[in-house]
Amino acid sequence: MKIEVRLFATLRHGRLAKQPIEIAFDSRLADVLAPLGIGRHEVSIRLLNGREAPWESPLGEGDTVSLFPPVGGG
Numbered sequence: 001m002k003i004e005v006r007l008f009a010t011l012r013h014g015r016l017a018k019q020p021i022e023i024a025f026d027s028r029l030a031d032v033l034a035p036l037g038i039g040r041h042e043v044s045i046r047l048l049n050g051r052e053a054p055w056e057s058p059l060g061e062g063d064t065v066s067l068f069p070p071v072g073g074g
Helices: 029-036
Strands: 002-007 018-022 045-048 064-068
Touching: 002 029, 018 029, 029 064
Parallel strands: 002 064
Antiparallel strands: 002 018, 045 064
């Protein structure tokens, strides 16, 4: 099934800001990380269709996943 992944800030380095990916029909939110080469520790906020969601959330055809890194600053 196809979903869209949107990456923000430092997660975009070497990757597209928006990208469609193909995943298995029984995939969970955490399953989008490996194809993108992103570790869980790199993600602070994760949204599924605009709402915060746990890593175990099931994905459906056409879903949009947004991933944000931790915010730094001083």
